[in-house]
Amino acid sequence: MATVSDELDAKVRLAAFSALERLTASTGGVMSREAMTQGFTLDGERMPFALRARGIWKPKLLGPHGAALSLTTASIRKGTKPRYDDQVASDEGWFEYRYQGTDPDAADNRAVRQALERRLPLIYFYGVGPGRYEAIWPVYAVGDEPARLTFRIAADAAGLAEPLLLGGGTEAPFKRYATSLVKRRLHQHRFRELVVGAYREQCTVCRLHHSELLDAAHILEDKDERGKPEVPNGLALCKIHHGAYDANILGIAPDLRIQVRADILAEIDGPMLKHGLQEMHGQLITVPNQAYMRPRVEYLAARFERFKAA
Ligand SMILES: [Zn+2]
Known part of the structure:
Protein backbone atom coordinates (compact mmCIF):
# COMPACT_ATOMS: atom_id res chain seq x y z
CA MET A 1 0.00 0.00 0.00
CA ALA A 2 1.27 3.43 -0.91
CA THR A 3 1.24 5.74 2.08
CA VAL A 4 0.32 9.40 2.04
CA SER A 5 3.97 10.33 2.11
CA ASP A 6 4.68 8.01 -0.87
CA GLU A 7 1.99 9.79 -2.80
CA LEU A 8 3.31 13.20 -1.89
CA ASP A 9 6.80 12.10 -2.84
CA ALA A 10 5.61 10.86 -6.24
CA LYS A 11 3.74 14.11 -6.80
CA VAL A 12 6.85 16.20 -6.09
CA ARG A 13 9.05 14.10 -8.37
CA LEU A 14 6.57 14.03 -11.23
CA ALA A 15 6.07 17.80 -11.03
CA ALA A 16 9.84 18.32 -11.01
CA PHE A 17 10.46 15.97 -13.95
CA SER A 18 7.70 17.47 -16.08
CA ALA A 19 9.01 20.96 -15.40
CA LEU A 20 12.55 19.86 -16.31
CA GLU A 21 11.28 18.34 -19.53
CA ARG A 22 9.74 21.69 -20.46
CA LEU A 23 12.65 23.84 -19.34
CA THR A 24 15.32 21.84 -21.13
CA ALA A 25 13.39 21.08 -24.31
CA SER A 26 15.19 23.78 -26.25
CA THR A 27 18.57 23.69 -24.48
CA GLY A 28 19.65 20.11 -25.04
CA GLY A 29 19.44 19.49 -21.30
CA VAL A 30 21.55 22.39 -20.05
CA MET A 31 20.22 24.62 -17.27
CA SER A 32 21.39 27.77 -15.55
CA ARG A 33 21.90 28.04 -11.79
CA GLU A 34 19.11 30.60 -11.71
CA ALA A 35 16.60 28.25 -13.32
CA MET A 36 17.58 25.53 -10.84
CA THR A 37 17.00 27.82 -7.88
CA GLN A 38 13.79 29.18 -9.34
CA GLY A 39 12.48 25.66 -9.59
CA PHE A 40 9.03 24.40 -10.41
CA THR A 41 5.48 24.87 -9.21
CA LEU A 42 3.60 22.39 -7.06
CA ASP A 43 0.04 23.27 -6.06
CA GLY A 44 0.74 26.90 -6.75
CA GLU A 45 3.94 27.02 -4.71
CA ARG A 46 7.44 27.36 -6.06
CA MET A 47 9.98 24.78 -5.08
CA PRO A 48 13.65 24.83 -6.08
CA PHE A 49 15.17 21.96 -8.06
CA ALA A 50 18.36 22.50 -6.08
CA LEU A 51 19.84 25.04 -3.72
CA ARG A 52 22.99 26.98 -4.32
CA ALA A 53 24.58 26.20 -0.98
CA ARG A 54 24.28 22.44 -1.01
CA GLY A 55 24.95 19.50 -3.25
CA ILE A 56 22.15 17.32 -1.93
CA TRP A 57 18.68 18.79 -1.90
CA LYS A 58 15.51 17.54 -0.30
CA PRO A 59 12.40 19.74 -0.26
CA LYS A 60 11.27 20.40 3.30
CA LEU A 61 7.79 19.29 2.34
CA LEU A 62 9.01 15.69 2.18
CA GLY A 63 9.61 15.64 5.92
CA PRO A 64 12.60 14.70 8.08
CA HIS A 65 12.74 11.15 6.71
CA GLY A 66 12.13 12.13 3.12
CA ALA A 67 14.36 11.20 0.22
CA ALA A 68 16.59 13.62 -1.65
CA LEU A 69 15.25 15.12 -4.87
CA SER A 70 18.48 16.25 -6.52
CA LEU A 71 22.26 16.03 -6.42
CA THR A 72 24.47 18.78 -7.80
CA THR A 73 28.16 18.55 -8.64
CA ALA A 74 30.57 21.34 -7.84
CA SER A 75 30.23 24.12 -10.35
CA ILE A 76 32.97 25.13 -12.73
CA ARG A 77 34.20 28.58 -11.80
CA LYS A 78 34.76 31.21 -14.41
CA GLY A 79 38.39 31.75 -15.32
CA THR A 80 39.69 28.59 -13.64
CA LYS A 81 41.69 26.23 -15.76
CA PRO A 82 39.28 23.48 -16.79
CA ARG A 83 40.34 20.04 -15.65
CA TYR A 84 40.03 16.90 -17.64
CA ASP A 85 37.00 15.18 -16.18
CA ASP A 86 38.04 11.67 -15.10
CA GLN A 87 34.57 10.87 -13.95
CA VAL A 88 32.96 11.53 -17.31
CA ALA A 89 35.85 9.91 -19.15
CA SER A 90 35.69 6.70 -17.12
CA ASP A 91 33.97 3.62 -18.53
CA GLU A 92 32.35 2.70 -15.26
CA GLY A 93 28.61 2.39 -15.40
CA TRP A 94 28.06 4.89 -12.63
CA PHE A 95 29.06 8.27 -11.26
CA GLU A 96 30.66 8.65 -7.89
CA TYR A 97 29.03 11.23 -5.69
CA ARG A 98 30.82 12.42 -2.56
CA TYR A 99 28.93 12.54 0.70
CA GLN A 100 28.08 15.93 2.07
CA GLY A 101 30.79 16.31 4.72
CA THR A 102 32.35 13.32 6.43
CA ASP A 103 29.47 12.08 8.57
CA PRO A 104 27.66 9.26 6.77
CA ASP A 105 24.64 9.91 8.99
CA ALA A 106 24.35 13.62 8.26
CA ALA A 107 20.82 14.55 7.19
CA ASP A 108 21.74 15.14 3.54
CA ASN A 109 23.47 11.79 3.24
CA ARG A 110 20.55 10.05 4.90
CA ALA A 111 18.25 11.66 2.34
CA VAL A 112 20.22 10.04 -0.49
CA ARG A 113 20.18 6.71 1.33
CA GLN A 114 16.40 7.01 1.55
CA ALA A 115 16.25 7.38 -2.22
CA LEU A 116 18.49 4.34 -2.58
CA GLU A 117 16.43 2.17 -0.25
CA ARG A 118 13.12 3.25 -1.73
CA ARG A 119 14.46 3.13 -5.31
CA LEU A 120 13.31 6.65 -5.98
CA PRO A 121 14.43 8.54 -9.07
CA LEU A 122 16.61 11.60 -8.55
CA ILE A 123 17.84 14.52 -10.61
CA TYR A 124 21.57 14.91 -11.17
CA PHE A 125 22.85 18.38 -12.03
CA TYR A 126 26.27 18.03 -13.56
CA GLY A 127 28.39 21.17 -13.97
CA VAL A 128 29.31 21.69 -17.62
CA GLY A 129 30.38 25.34 -17.48
CA PRO A 130 30.36 28.35 -15.17
CA GLY A 131 26.86 28.50 -13.66
CA ARG A 132 25.63 25.92 -16.17
CA TYR A 133 24.57 22.39 -15.48
CA GLU A 134 23.35 19.46 -17.45
CA ALA A 135 20.14 18.14 -15.90
CA ILE A 136 20.08 14.34 -15.94
CA TRP A 137 17.01 12.49 -14.80
CA PRO A 138 16.00 10.05 -13.69
CA VAL A 139 19.13 8.80 -11.97
CA TYR A 140 19.27 6.36 -9.09
CA ALA A 141 21.48 5.89 -6.10
CA VAL A 142 22.64 2.33 -6.75
CA GLY A 143 25.42 1.99 -4.21
CA ASP A 144 26.61 3.35 -0.91
CA GLU A 145 30.24 3.16 0.21
CA PRO A 146 30.56 4.69 3.67
CA ALA A 147 34.25 3.76 3.84
CA ARG A 148 34.92 6.00 0.84
CA LEU A 149 32.21 8.51 1.71
CA THR A 150 30.60 8.13 -1.70
CA PHE A 151 27.38 7.07 -3.31
CA ARG A 152 27.17 5.45 -6.71
CA ILE A 153 24.75 7.12 -9.04
CA ALA A 154 23.56 5.56 -12.28
CA ALA A 155 21.27 6.74 -15.03
CA ASP A 156 20.00 3.26 -15.63
CA ALA A 157 18.56 1.12 -12.93
CA ALA A 158 20.63 -1.91 -13.89
CA GLY A 159 21.78 -2.38 -10.31
CA LEU A 160 18.26 -2.48 -8.98
CA ALA A 161 16.21 -5.62 -8.72
CA GLU A 162 12.94 -3.83 -9.14
CA PRO A 163 13.54 -0.35 -10.45
CA LEU A 164 11.62 2.85 -10.09
CA LEU A 165 8.26 2.65 -8.63
CA LEU A 166 7.03 6.14 -8.15
CA GLY A 167 4.66 6.02 -5.21
CA GLY A 168 1.62 4.15 -6.40
CA GLY A 169 3.42 2.91 -9.50
CA THR A 170 2.74 5.94 -11.65
CA GLU A 171 4.23 5.82 -15.13
CA ALA A 172 6.45 8.88 -15.16
CA PRO A 173 6.82 11.05 -18.28
CA PHE A 174 10.57 10.85 -18.58
CA LYS A 175 13.19 9.51 -20.88
CA ARG A 176 15.64 6.86 -19.81
CA TYR A 177 19.28 6.75 -20.71
CA ALA A 178 22.06 4.33 -20.08
CA THR A 179 24.84 5.82 -18.00
CA SER A 180 27.33 5.43 -20.83
CA LEU A 181 25.12 7.49 -23.15
CA VAL A 182 24.73 10.14 -20.48
CA LYS A 183 28.50 10.30 -20.07
CA ARG A 184 29.00 10.74 -23.79
CA ARG A 185 26.46 13.54 -23.89
CA LEU A 186 28.02 15.22 -20.85
CA HIS A 187 31.38 15.01 -22.51
CA GLN A 188 30.09 16.85 -25.56
CA HIS A 189 28.24 19.46 -23.57
CA ARG A 190 31.18 20.10 -21.30
CA PHE A 191 33.47 20.49 -24.30
CA ARG A 192 31.03 22.87 -25.96
CA GLU A 193 30.61 25.01 -22.84
CA LEU A 194 34.34 25.18 -22.17
CA VAL A 195 35.28 26.04 -25.74
CA VAL A 196 32.52 28.56 -26.38
CA GLY A 197 33.28 30.15 -22.99
CA ALA A 198 37.01 30.33 -23.75
ZN1 LIG B 1 31.35 32.54 -38.06
Whole structure:
Protein backbone atom coordinates (compact mmCIF):
# COMPACT_ATOMS: atom_id res chain seq x y z
CA MET A 1 0.00 0.00 0.00
CA ALA A 2 1.27 3.43 -0.91
CA THR A 3 1.24 5.74 2.08
CA VAL A 4 0.32 9.40 2.04
CA SER A 5 3.97 10.33 2.11
CA ASP A 6 4.68 8.01 -0.87
CA GLU A 7 1.99 9.79 -2.80
CA LEU A 8 3.31 13.20 -1.89
CA ASP A 9 6.80 12.10 -2.84
CA ALA A 10 5.61 10.86 -6.24
CA LYS A 11 3.74 14.11 -6.80
CA VAL A 12 6.85 16.20 -6.09
CA ARG A 13 9.05 14.10 -8.37
CA LEU A 14 6.57 14.03 -11.23
CA ALA A 15 6.07 17.80 -11.03
CA ALA A 16 9.84 18.32 -11.01
CA PHE A 17 10.46 15.97 -13.95
CA SER A 18 7.70 17.47 -16.08
CA ALA A 19 9.01 20.96 -15.40
CA LEU A 20 12.55 19.86 -16.31
CA GLU A 21 11.28 18.34 -19.53
CA ARG A 22 9.74 21.69 -20.46
CA LEU A 23 12.65 23.84 -19.34
CA THR A 24 15.32 21.84 -21.13
CA ALA A 25 13.39 21.08 -24.31
CA SER A 26 15.19 23.78 -26.25
CA THR A 27 18.57 23.69 -24.48
CA GLY A 28 19.65 20.11 -25.04
CA GLY A 29 19.44 19.49 -21.30
CA VAL A 30 21.55 22.39 -20.05
CA MET A 31 20.22 24.62 -17.27
CA SER A 32 21.39 27.77 -15.55
CA ARG A 33 21.90 28.04 -11.79
CA GLU A 34 19.11 30.60 -11.71
CA ALA A 35 16.60 28.25 -13.32
CA MET A 36 17.58 25.53 -10.84
CA THR A 37 17.00 27.82 -7.88
CA GLN A 38 13.79 29.18 -9.34
CA GLY A 39 12.48 25.66 -9.59
CA PHE A 40 9.03 24.40 -10.41
CA THR A 41 5.48 24.87 -9.21
CA LEU A 42 3.60 22.39 -7.06
CA ASP A 43 0.04 23.27 -6.06
CA GLY A 44 0.74 26.90 -6.75
CA GLU A 45 3.94 27.02 -4.71
CA ARG A 46 7.44 27.36 -6.06
CA MET A 47 9.98 24.78 -5.08
CA PRO A 48 13.65 24.83 -6.08
CA PHE A 49 15.17 21.96 -8.06
CA ALA A 50 18.36 22.50 -6.08
CA LEU A 51 19.84 25.04 -3.72
CA ARG A 52 22.99 26.98 -4.32
CA ALA A 53 24.58 26.20 -0.98
CA ARG A 54 24.28 22.44 -1.01
CA GLY A 55 24.95 19.50 -3.25
CA ILE A 56 22.15 17.32 -1.93
CA TRP A 57 18.68 18.79 -1.90
CA LYS A 58 15.51 17.54 -0.30
CA PRO A 59 12.40 19.74 -0.26
CA LYS A 60 11.27 20.40 3.30
CA LEU A 61 7.79 19.29 2.34
CA LEU A 62 9.01 15.69 2.18
CA GLY A 63 9.61 15.64 5.92
CA PRO A 64 12.60 14.70 8.08
CA HIS A 65 12.74 11.15 6.71
CA GLY A 66 12.13 12.13 3.12
CA ALA A 67 14.36 11.20 0.22
CA ALA A 68 16.59 13.62 -1.65
CA LEU A 69 15.25 15.12 -4.87
CA SER A 70 18.48 16.25 -6.52
CA LEU A 71 22.26 16.03 -6.42
CA THR A 72 24.47 18.78 -7.80
CA THR A 73 28.16 18.55 -8.64
CA ALA A 74 30.57 21.34 -7.84
CA SER A 75 30.23 24.12 -10.35
CA ILE A 76 32.97 25.13 -12.73
CA ARG A 77 34.20 28.58 -11.80
CA LYS A 78 34.76 31.21 -14.41
CA GLY A 79 38.39 31.75 -15.32
CA THR A 80 39.69 28.59 -13.64
CA LYS A 81 41.69 26.23 -15.76
CA PRO A 82 39.28 23.48 -16.79
CA ARG A 83 40.34 20.04 -15.65
CA TYR A 84 40.03 16.90 -17.64
CA ASP A 85 37.00 15.18 -16.18
CA ASP A 86 38.04 11.67 -15.10
CA GLN A 87 34.57 10.87 -13.95
CA VAL A 88 32.96 11.53 -17.31
CA ALA A 89 35.85 9.91 -19.15
CA SER A 90 35.69 6.70 -17.12
CA ASP A 91 33.97 3.62 -18.53
CA GLU A 92 32.35 2.70 -15.26
CA GLY A 93 28.61 2.39 -15.40
CA TRP A 94 28.06 4.89 -12.63
CA PHE A 95 29.06 8.27 -11.26
CA GLU A 96 30.66 8.65 -7.89
CA TYR A 97 29.03 11.23 -5.69
CA ARG A 98 30.82 12.42 -2.56
CA TYR A 99 28.93 12.54 0.70
CA GLN A 100 28.08 15.93 2.07
CA GLY A 101 30.79 16.31 4.72
CA THR A 102 32.35 13.32 6.43
CA ASP A 103 29.47 12.08 8.57
CA PRO A 104 27.66 9.26 6.77
CA ASP A 105 24.64 9.91 8.99
CA ALA A 106 24.35 13.62 8.26
CA ALA A 107 20.82 14.55 7.19
CA ASP A 108 21.74 15.14 3.54
CA ASN A 109 23.47 11.79 3.24
CA ARG A 110 20.55 10.05 4.90
CA ALA A 111 18.25 11.66 2.34
CA VAL A 112 20.22 10.04 -0.49
CA ARG A 113 20.18 6.71 1.33
CA GLN A 114 16.40 7.01 1.55
CA ALA A 115 16.25 7.38 -2.22
CA LEU A 116 18.49 4.34 -2.58
CA GLU A 117 16.43 2.17 -0.25
CA ARG A 118 13.12 3.25 -1.73
CA ARG A 119 14.46 3.13 -5.31
CA LEU A 120 13.31 6.65 -5.98
CA PRO A 121 14.43 8.54 -9.07
CA LEU A 122 16.61 11.60 -8.55
CA ILE A 123 17.84 14.52 -10.61
CA TYR A 124 21.57 14.91 -11.17
CA PHE A 125 22.85 18.38 -12.03
CA TYR A 126 26.27 18.03 -13.56
CA GLY A 127 28.39 21.17 -13.97
CA VAL A 128 29.31 21.69 -17.62
CA GLY A 129 30.38 25.34 -17.48
CA PRO A 130 30.36 28.35 -15.17
CA GLY A 131 26.86 28.50 -13.66
CA ARG A 132 25.63 25.92 -16.17
CA TYR A 133 24.57 22.39 -15.48
CA GLU A 134 23.35 19.46 -17.45
CA ALA A 135 20.14 18.14 -15.90
CA ILE A 136 20.08 14.34 -15.94
CA TRP A 137 17.01 12.49 -14.80
CA PRO A 138 16.00 10.05 -13.69
CA VAL A 139 19.13 8.80 -11.97
CA TYR A 140 19.27 6.36 -9.09
CA ALA A 141 21.48 5.89 -6.10
CA VAL A 142 22.64 2.33 -6.75
CA GLY A 143 25.42 1.99 -4.21
CA ASP A 144 26.61 3.35 -0.91
CA GLU A 145 30.24 3.16 0.21
CA PRO A 146 30.56 4.69 3.67
CA ALA A 147 34.25 3.76 3.84
CA ARG A 148 34.92 6.00 0.84
CA LEU A 149 32.21 8.51 1.71
CA THR A 150 30.60 8.13 -1.70
CA PHE A 151 27.38 7.07 -3.31
CA ARG A 152 27.17 5.45 -6.71
CA ILE A 153 24.75 7.12 -9.04
CA ALA A 154 23.56 5.56 -12.28
CA ALA A 155 21.27 6.74 -15.03
CA ASP A 156 20.00 3.26 -15.63
CA ALA A 157 18.56 1.12 -12.93
CA ALA A 158 20.63 -1.91 -13.89
CA GLY A 159 21.78 -2.38 -10.31
CA LEU A 160 18.26 -2.48 -8.98
CA ALA A 161 16.21 -5.62 -8.72
CA GLU A 162 12.94 -3.83 -9.14
CA PRO A 163 13.54 -0.35 -10.45
CA LEU A 164 11.62 2.85 -10.09
CA LEU A 165 8.26 2.65 -8.63
CA LEU A 166 7.03 6.14 -8.15
CA GLY A 167 4.66 6.02 -5.21
CA GLY A 168 1.62 4.15 -6.40
CA GLY A 169 3.42 2.91 -9.50
CA THR A 170 2.74 5.94 -11.65
CA GLU A 171 4.23 5.82 -15.13
CA ALA A 172 6.45 8.88 -15.16
CA PRO A 173 6.82 11.05 -18.28
CA PHE A 174 10.57 10.85 -18.58
CA LYS A 175 13.19 9.51 -20.88
CA ARG A 176 15.64 6.86 -19.81
CA TYR A 177 19.28 6.75 -20.71
CA ALA A 178 22.06 4.33 -20.08
CA THR A 179 24.84 5.82 -18.00
CA SER A 180 27.33 5.43 -20.83
CA LEU A 181 25.12 7.49 -23.15
CA VAL A 182 24.73 10.14 -20.48
CA LYS A 183 28.50 10.30 -20.07
CA ARG A 184 29.00 10.74 -23.79
CA ARG A 185 26.46 13.54 -23.89
CA LEU A 186 28.02 15.22 -20.85
CA HIS A 187 31.38 15.01 -22.51
CA GLN A 188 30.09 16.85 -25.56
CA HIS A 189 28.24 19.46 -23.57
CA ARG A 190 31.18 20.10 -21.30
CA PHE A 191 33.47 20.49 -24.30
CA ARG A 192 31.03 22.87 -25.96
CA GLU A 193 30.61 25.01 -22.84
CA LEU A 194 34.34 25.18 -22.17
CA VAL A 195 35.28 26.04 -25.74
CA VAL A 196 32.52 28.56 -26.38
CA GLY A 197 33.28 30.15 -22.99
CA ALA A 198 37.01 30.33 -23.75
CA TYR A 199 36.23 32.20 -26.98
CA ARG A 200 33.98 34.60 -25.06
CA GLU A 201 30.98 33.32 -27.00
CA GLN A 202 32.25 34.46 -30.36
CA CYS A 203 32.88 32.67 -33.63
CA THR A 204 36.65 32.56 -34.02
CA VAL A 205 36.29 33.33 -37.74
CA CYS A 206 33.58 36.00 -37.99
CA ARG A 207 33.15 37.01 -34.31
CA LEU A 208 29.40 36.34 -34.45
CA HIS A 209 28.28 36.74 -30.85
CA HIS A 210 25.20 34.55 -30.58
CA SER A 211 25.62 31.60 -28.31
CA GLU A 212 22.71 29.70 -29.89
CA LEU A 213 24.49 29.80 -33.24
CA LEU A 214 27.85 28.65 -31.92
CA ASP A 215 29.37 25.18 -31.82
CA ALA A 216 32.58 23.80 -30.42
CA ALA A 217 34.42 22.25 -33.35
CA HIS A 218 37.21 19.74 -32.91
CA ILE A 219 40.46 20.60 -34.64
CA LEU A 220 41.48 16.95 -34.60
CA GLU A 221 38.52 14.59 -34.58
CA ASP A 222 37.72 12.12 -31.83
CA LYS A 223 39.12 9.27 -33.87
CA ASP A 224 42.55 10.90 -33.95
CA GLU A 225 44.33 9.75 -30.82
CA ARG A 226 45.43 13.31 -30.09
CA GLY A 227 41.87 14.50 -30.61
CA LYS A 228 40.97 14.97 -26.96
CA PRO A 229 37.96 17.07 -26.04
CA GLU A 230 40.14 19.77 -24.52
CA VAL A 231 39.97 23.48 -25.16
CA PRO A 232 43.29 23.59 -27.13
CA ASN A 233 41.75 21.09 -29.54
CA GLY A 234 38.63 23.17 -29.96
CA LEU A 235 37.44 26.20 -31.89
CA ALA A 236 34.26 28.14 -31.29
CA LEU A 237 32.65 28.42 -34.70
CA CYS A 238 29.26 29.63 -35.86
CA LYS A 239 27.13 27.06 -37.66
CA ILE A 240 28.18 28.27 -41.11
CA HIS A 241 31.88 28.37 -40.37
CA HIS A 242 31.74 25.07 -38.54
CA GLY A 243 30.19 23.50 -41.62
CA ALA A 244 32.72 25.21 -43.86
CA TYR A 245 35.63 24.09 -41.68
CA ASP A 246 34.45 20.48 -41.61
CA ALA A 247 33.87 20.49 -45.37
CA ASN A 248 37.35 21.97 -46.01
CA ILE A 249 35.84 25.05 -47.61
CA LEU A 250 37.97 27.04 -45.24
CA GLY A 251 41.08 26.09 -43.35
CA ILE A 252 42.97 27.64 -40.47
CA ALA A 253 46.73 27.72 -40.88
CA PRO A 254 49.07 27.18 -37.92
CA ASP A 255 49.81 30.94 -37.97
CA LEU A 256 46.08 31.46 -37.24
CA ARG A 257 45.31 32.80 -40.71
CA ILE A 258 42.09 31.81 -42.44
CA GLN A 259 42.39 30.34 -45.90
CA VAL A 260 39.44 29.92 -48.19
CA ARG A 261 39.70 27.22 -50.82
CA ALA A 262 40.67 28.57 -54.26
CA ASP A 263 37.54 27.43 -56.15
CA ILE A 264 35.34 29.09 -53.51
CA LEU A 265 37.31 32.33 -53.83
CA ALA A 266 36.69 32.34 -57.56
CA GLU A 267 32.97 31.77 -57.28
CA ILE A 268 30.39 34.53 -57.75
CA ASP A 269 27.27 34.36 -55.62
CA GLY A 270 25.26 36.28 -53.00
CA PRO A 271 26.27 38.13 -49.81
CA MET A 272 26.83 35.04 -47.65
CA LEU A 273 29.54 33.80 -49.98
CA LYS A 274 31.06 37.25 -50.41
CA HIS A 275 31.02 38.53 -46.82
CA GLY A 276 30.70 35.26 -44.95
CA LEU A 277 33.44 33.34 -46.73
CA GLN A 278 35.51 35.16 -49.36
CA GLU A 279 36.20 38.22 -47.18
CA MET A 280 37.48 35.99 -44.38
CA HIS A 281 40.38 34.84 -46.55
CA GLY A 282 43.70 35.97 -45.07
CA GLN A 283 42.18 37.24 -41.80
CA LEU A 284 43.41 36.13 -38.40
CA ILE A 285 41.10 34.12 -36.18
CA THR A 286 40.22 35.50 -32.75
CA VAL A 287 41.70 33.35 -29.97
CA PRO A 288 41.22 33.20 -26.19
CA ASN A 289 43.25 35.59 -24.04
CA GLN A 290 44.82 32.86 -21.95
CA ALA A 291 47.62 31.05 -23.75
CA TYR A 292 46.67 27.60 -22.39
CA MET A 293 43.27 27.85 -24.03
CA ARG A 294 44.51 28.80 -27.49
CA PRO A 295 44.50 26.24 -30.27
CA ARG A 296 47.60 24.07 -30.21
CA VAL A 297 49.79 24.79 -33.24
CA GLU A 298 50.56 21.09 -33.74
CA TYR A 299 46.83 20.31 -34.02
CA LEU A 300 46.18 23.19 -36.42
CA ALA A 301 49.10 22.10 -38.57
CA ALA A 302 47.90 18.49 -38.81
CA ARG A 303 44.39 19.57 -39.69
CA PHE A 304 45.63 22.19 -42.17
CA GLU A 305 47.53 19.53 -44.11
CA ARG A 306 44.23 17.78 -44.68
CA PHE A 307 42.62 21.02 -45.82
CA LYS A 308 45.37 21.60 -48.37
CA ALA A 309 45.03 18.05 -49.65
CA ALA A 310 41.27 18.41 -50.11
ZN1 LIG B 1 31.35 32.54 -38.06
